[in-house]
Amino acid sequence: MPARFPSARALGGLLIAAGVAHFAAPRQFDAIVPRALPGSPRSWTYASGAAELAVGAAVLAPRTRAAGALAAAGLFAAVFPANVKMAYDWRDRPEPWRSMALARLPLQAPLVLWALRVRRQA
Known part of the structure; x- marks a missing residue:
């Protein structure tokens, strides 16, 4: 990844770290899944962790950075x-x-704005 994208690298790393945490310590995430969602909290924990891993990888790859952000x-x-x-x-x-x-x-809010900035820079 070119040095001119440190923000994208940091954002992708944050998302991947969060995604890994969902699988490494799922109980803490299960506890904050809103009760109104159907299915088990663990399913939502794993789904959101997988989404964070996929989105983080997309942000890190130059070809998919804009869509990933x-x-x-x-x-x-x-x-x-x-x-x-x-x-x-x-x-x-x-x-x-x-x-x-x-x-x-x-x-x-700053996380959303950060992601949108990475998208604009992609």
Whole structure:
């Protein structure tokens, strides 16, 4: 990958690391799957992990970078309800945990914007 795409490399790496985490430690992700979704939380955990791996790989490959980055923006928006659920479920936890869950909510916007920037640069 050319040096002029460090942002794409970082975005792809973040997505792949998150995807691997879904398979390495699925229980923590199962807990934030919204109950309204059909099927088992583990199925959604694995599906979202596989999506992150695929999208991350697409972002890293120059030929699929633009499409992968657009998919990344959509993926970041799609997982927002899980972050809302986490913030709600953790509302009674001790302060450091509660703050961490709340901090995830506004983090989604810069992630979406980052992905869209990578798309424009592709």
